[in-house]
Amino acid sequence: MLHRERVIPPPGVYPADEWNLIETKFSPKFAEMSETIFALSNGYLGMRGCFEEGAPVVNDGTYINGFYEEWPIVYGEEAYGYAQTGQTIVNVTDSRIIKLYVDDEPFYLPRAHLLKFDRRLNMKTGTLDREILWETPAGKHVLIKSRRLVSLEHRHLAAISYEVTVLNAQAPVVLSSEMTADHSHAARADFDPRNPAARQGRILQPRRHYFDEQRAVLCHGTERSKMILGCAIDHELVTDCPFSSKTKCREDTGQVVFMIDAEPGQSIHLTKYMAYHTSATAPPQEICERVERTLDRAVSHGLPELYSSQERYLERFWRTSDLQISGIEEVRGLRTTTEIQQAIRFNLFHVLQASARAEGTGVPAKGLTGHAYEGHYFWDTEIYLLPFLIYTSPGIAKNILMFRYNMLEQARARAKTLSLKGALYPWRTISGEEASADYAAGTAQYHINADIMYALRKYVHATGDVEFLDHYGAEMLIETARSWASLGFFSDRKGGKFCINGVTGPDEYNTVVNNNTYTNLMARENLHYAADVLRTIQKERPKVFQTLTHRTGLEISEVDTWQRAADNMYIAYDEQLGIYPQDDSFLSKRRWDFENTPPEKYPLLLNYHPLTIYRHQVIKQADIVLAMFLLEHEFSLEEKKRNFAYYDPLTTGDSSLSSCIQAIVAAEIGEFDTALTYARVALLMDLADVGGNVKDGVHIASMGGCWMVMAYGFAGLRDHGGTLAFRPRQTPGHAAKLGFNLRWRGSLLHVKIAWDSACYTLVEGNELTLRHEDEEVRLTREKPSDTRPITRPAAG
């Protein structure tokens, strides 16, 4: 239930546009939020949407995915096995800055008299474009046109095109292009202030710096994590006006200053290339060479080629990944088609930005748009992001799963510390080591093991990538299944059922509980899938099996144990209420006094002691409801209805991971109003700043969740057990249409849902079989399209 209604879009900030996110005036009030919204990223390099002019700036974050500093975690009271090493993404060298002076007066937005202001995130070109007409105090009209991109094609490259024209006068113009690794001038937002290690000393230690003509190179290292960062800038100035330039470079700063005698109407066009390289092993010299090579290539190819490669990349992306809405009128407070379309694309675009080139890393909870959650990777990658990526960009999905495989060694060590067999994935991490300093709402969320395996299965089913399964997936399955087998036990007091005690489910308002139903259900999936896969491999690919047993010491008796544990998994059911209890004790807790909790007391975790929260029936985010989505085949429709009716009013939505899931389940059970309400919250999580914290970064999980709301919630996609099936739900309005693509085992399917019919079209590939409601639909090259009627329950 929405216990606090904050979904009021900031008025006039972002006018409706299908492909652009537009800002038509400079609002200091929304400056920090806009820095997030207009952030550019390719999943490796992220730059917040700060202005080139270097001011005003609230949080000048520039991030490299996986580039972190570490620090010893200090506990008020320590205990055995607590995570030892904190990891925090570093605010790296800021290379965006191009300061502009006209008549030696700086261009400073908050005080500038603007005749025009237009900033737009163009989701087709993948650029952040700005056009400003500034009237200087001397009455000179200065037209500033800038375009910024972080290249999706060239992982280490970003560029800015900055064009200045003094329209009506002569004027001395200075462009000072800078980069700085010294963030002491800005709010030190890159490190969690709770950690004393964070507060003292500089994070980036200078290693090398030099310049050559209009190129400057800075190289820094971190003290504890021993990582190396190289950042370099290069420039081209094109103008008919006379100019000179001067380059400087110090330990922490690089600067190329262009002094131009501007003539009226003559454009001055500066191109700035920025290159970033990082490494945990290569020496500074090597990193400097890499950034220089990236710059060399950029300069030689030129800006137009960079633009067009960006557009091509996005064209490919949207061709597969776009999700189109049409025909929606103002329905129950939901915004119009254009605005909805814009929000959908904005969400998908940011998911792409967060993940595209996240090669060898995970996807931080905020992507690379802010430092919140310290740049850590959580379970939401697998549960909220991967479905979209698996079905539209399986290559990216594979990279992310591969990253989990690569941290298996650390996960094995962590399991050992927890007295478990197999492997236990860290609740939050960058390096692969557990970085959660709160075991109750962190390490105890063992379900992350099952979540990753859930995503693995979805990936294998959708792609048919058995090779990945054999080489990497199966080993992860073995180790996660082992962890469950050792975590739980066959309980005499529960009729010999397999019980899992002392865990925390997705709902962090009920921690360290026994038999969290979500966890038990997901563990069962994990165990069943592991047993199935291992038996199949043993039978069908004995060589692979031999390698696996050799590598993991697997004995076949273990597989039998997994099977037995899965078959006998304890899943409680409350006959009295006809629902699944969230855990053994949940239903016996006192109901939270929602009636006497004023809106400003949400989120509860910031206003109540954990002990107060933990002893009540109150839910932070979908838990049983999430299980009903992920494992929808395990619940009857009536059960879903009863469970939703019970749990939804208890759910605060204090986590941004909640609304999208509640929307999907509400749609499935026919609570269409509720579904629309939640969908709206999920869709506008960032654009309407629902949680009031967009300034700290976008909510990547909710963004991925939006796609799920459309595909699973409204189009009724169901993919359990390796078949592709649809049971479309109601669209909002008779004229409403919803279209999107899915990749399935090499084919590309287009799905179009209308009021009373669903149309399935094979776009690529030879054939594809799917289920529509209870019918099989077979698409072939000969008959690539099939339209089926949608059966609806009587309107509720």
Add this chain to the structure above:
Amino acid sequence: MLHRERVIPPPGVYPADEWNLIETKFSPKFAEMSETIFALSNGYLGMRGCFEEGAPVVNDGTYINGFYEEWPIVYGEEAYGYAQTGQTIVNVTDSRIIKLYVDDEPFYLPRAHLLKFDRRLNMKTGTLDREILWETPAGKHVLIKSRRLVSLEHRHLAAISYEVTVLNAQAPVVLSSEMTADHSHAARADFDPRNPAARQGRILQPRRHYFDEQRAVLCHGTERSKMILGCAIDHELVTDCPFSSKTKCREDTGQVVFMIDAEPGQSIHLTKYMAYHTSATAPPQEICERVERTLDRAVSHGLPELYSSQERYLERFWRTSDLQISGIEEVRGLRTTTEIQQAIRFNLFHVLQASARAEGTGVPAKGLTGHAYEGHYFWDTEIYLLPFLIYTSPGIAKNILMFRYNMLEQARARAKTLSLKGALYPWRTISGEEASADYAAGTAQYHINADIMYALRKYVHATGDVEFLDHYGAEMLIETARSWASLGFFSDRKGGKFCINGVTGPDEYNTVVNNNTYTNLMARENLHYAADVLRTIQKERPKVFQTLTHRTGLEISEVDTWQRAADNMYIAYDEQLGIYPQDDSFLSKRRWDFENTPPEKYPLLLNYHPLTIYRHQVIKQADIVLAMFLLEHEFSLEEKKRNFAYYDPLTTGDSSLSSCIQAIVAAEIGEFDTALTYARVALLMDLADVGGNVKDGVHIASMGGCWMVMAYGFAGLRDHGGTLAFRPRQTPGHAAKLGFNLRWRGSLLHVKIAWDSACYTLVEGNELTLRHEDEEVRLTREKPSDTRPITRPAAG
């Protein structure tokens, strides 16, 4: 069950003696332990048993009860309501030092050739006496006789008598009497190293220092807690040998050096007086005047008066408080009478030392013998110490309860933070503010509220001090009852019973559970007692009632609610096992694999992650078993047997609070072997260094528990409901006798338990009625003594 047997007394360290604890050789191996064992204290000022000569020293702790520095607690991950201010007892100015040089060679114990070494804690004189005969490298025989005391009578005063005689030669002798506030030379053991605030900078900031003749005064302050400490020393040297002296004083050190030309056989007798004053409000000047006044008085009265006042104090103490054992032969590994008697007195003596002059403070878990637990006060004061003090030194008991009353304001604020009504006492504190940085094993132990009220009732019943109840106790009862009423709720799912969820009982291996039976039972007592007292006051002392309602806003409907909550308290009972479950989920957990847990893995908390411990049936310390002792009238004998049989094997005894309780209950249910085993562990907790951590301070709770083992366990004292009753248990052997005194409403009763009879004697007072087994015994001045036969069950 004793899962690790470490009860092996260090051989030869402490020979048997009824009134002394004796060390006959210097053993570096036991040096740190001996510093603890030989510590002197009066409950205000404590000095570890380091040698006067200043070396060797492992932990030179000197402590003033309640003199602490504070620091901000840093959390790996913080949440609302977490304790903010850490408090740590300060290692204050060390004034013990008297360095001895003969022929300019320092006397350094580890390298000295000793012809005699005798150090003894004399529990009759209350002094630490030492006699050493040292042969210098030059063959000179130096007799050193020292005596140290921390005055029980004069709260701020300590003294050392140091006598040196060179027996067989002339020699230049130097005595350098020193004091120092600079502990940088020693292991910085005074601050918890986990706290970064602790590691940097000095704790004691100099405020004043000066000297006058052979007196030196140092005054220091703490930076954050703003407390002031004054320490001063003064001297008298008596000798026929020629000597001169020189006094120095710096910011952190004071020094008076005596240079003596010793003649053979001529004694040199130095008396050193040490005075300490502290304040949270008075300025340095004032504190300096106070220490000087204390010294003035000491010097004018002289040392003999100090000795005799100490002896008189102890004579009074032992007259009431001694517990005599006789006639025990070697029984089942238990030591002989003398050794047992010694251990008993040692324990009682240390309880006295910890509490005697703890006026306006609590009693730290280690007394003032070490810095472990940071000098904090816990629930063990009320549950483990107060019974002994209530029955033997009710004045001390009253001071301690008064201290709880004085922190009621902070406890009210804490309750508010926890969203509770009334007051919540801090789990650990010095200042009154919660200092526990771990809510699960800390703040969640709400039972401390009921524990304090349990002690209050025992105090009121034993003393009849209704005035204390009216003025202080009732207000605490109101606020604690309110806390329970708001913490729990009437649960429909438990038949309308009053349930208390999200708590931790005494057993810290099962945290944040629902309906911990100990907690529910104790809360019920708290609620019932509050309702009874308030109704009685309303009826019988309406003016007092009026004051109370005025002060607390009490409404009579609240009292009805308490009554209803108490009457309907949920107490689970497991029909299948015939036992009370420790909490709602305990019995459904997996049993700890004790069989595969090697001894070195105990205590478990140092070797397993909390999550591993929490999900198992494993107990740190008596929980249900403690409830069966404290509320023994709530359980039938058969229930006690079944519960003990179930819980005892699961109890690791990883806490020193466990053995004494297990001994008492084992004695009650007739498991005499088990009772003796546990009694031995409790009795020798410190002397045999059972936990291997005596170096960090004595286990005051277990020491108080020893008295309970004798009085409640073996003599069968029962005092529930305001009547004094005895149901004596078996003594160890036919000739064994156990005697002790109890104060009861102004009278003094002597109890003597033999094999087959109990003798009750009225020592002071006019009359006293008690129950022996099921009979009433009335003692009067005319017939002050009565002997009754003991009914025994058939030998098991």
